[in-house]
Amino acid sequence: MIELNGVSKSYNGIRRAVDNLDLTIPDGEIFGFLGPNGAGKTTTIKMITGIIKPDAGQIRINGTDIAADPIKAKQRFGYVPDSPDLFLRLKGLEYVSFMADIYGVEQELRNSRIETLAKRFDMLDALGDTIQSYSHGMRQKIVIMGVLVHHPEVWILDEPLTGLDPKSSFTLKEMMREHADSGRTVFFSTHVLEVAEKLCDRVAIINKGKILFCGTFPQMQEHFQSHESLESLFLELTKHE
Numbered sequence: 001m002i003e004l005n006g007v008s009k010s011y012n013g014i015r016r017a018v019d020n021l022d023l024t025i026p027d028g029e030i031f032g033f034l035g036p037n038g039a040g041k042t043t044t045i046k047m048i049t050g051i052i053k054p055d056a057g058q059i060r061i062n063g064t065d066i067a068a069d070p071i072k073a074k075q076r077f078g079y080v081p082d083s084p085d086l087f088l089r090l091k092g093l094e095y096v097s098f099m100a101d102i103y104g105v106e107q108e109l110r111n112s113r114i115e116t117l118a119k120r121f122d123m124l125d126a127l128g129d130t131i132q133s134y135s136h137g138m139r140q141k142i143v144i145m146g147v148l149v150h151h152p153e154v155w156i157l158d159e160p161l162t163g164l165d166p167k168s169s170f171t172l173k174e175m176m177r178e179h180a181d182s183g184r185t186v187f188f189s190t191h192v193l194e195v196a197e198k199l200c201d202r203v204a205i206i207n208k209g210k211i212l213f214c215g216t217f218p219q220m221q222e223h224f225q226s227h228e229s230l231e232s233l234f235l236e237l238t239k240h241e
């Protein structure tokens, strides 16, 4: 579960990038965080993950306050950032093993998890190559593998499907569904509204740091008394903002 209460953030003390956000994402849910460029999605995700501090408000991951107890909170989630260009000089296997070290995953367990993940993401043959030599999609997959190797309870994914080929994208979506169905939380941001419409149990639409709508897609249609697609409703909702 992820809880945000009254969370705000301004950069350089000017306009609020995130403005008094209240959000609760319960267990067992895939939650889509949608919004146009510059809406405040990455800023929100960086605050949830403890990378930047909010100016105000409180954030809890499975009941643990990220500001009060960051180590405990960080043990509970896995985070895929919006850019996968990390640790480029490491080989894929070294990177995933490094992540397993950080989270204390013992050797035998990590070996079997790495093998399973590499098979699912078609990365077995690439594990011995440096990340620098990977395509964008392969970098994205190795970052995802590094996150999933410690089996985090809460998944926080910033634009996770960008650059993935159709098979890998399908695999990740399947894994997100499995994770939510096992009673855990998946929070992800995306610009791909067709994916959000099909995959998410609930969505929030943010613009200029404020939530414009939060709920299921049918609730959204009911709220706007419309049978339009999520894409049409999104465009309608954000056009005057």
Ligand SMILES: Nc1ncnc2c1ncn2[C@@H]1O[C@H](COP(=O)(O)OP(=O)(O)OP(=O)(O)O)[C@@H](O)[C@H]1O
Pocket (backbone or CB within 6 Å): 011, 012, 017, 035, 036, 037, 038, 039, 040, 041, 042, 043, 044
């Ligand atoms: N480091 C920063 N310094 C100053 N302003 C920033 C910084 N990071 C983000 N902003 C501003 O905060 C606002 C929200 O940006 P953010 O990156 O959170 O949006 P986003 O919804 O993730 O956008 P995108 O979909 O384009 O990735 C924007 O106006 C952006 O210019």
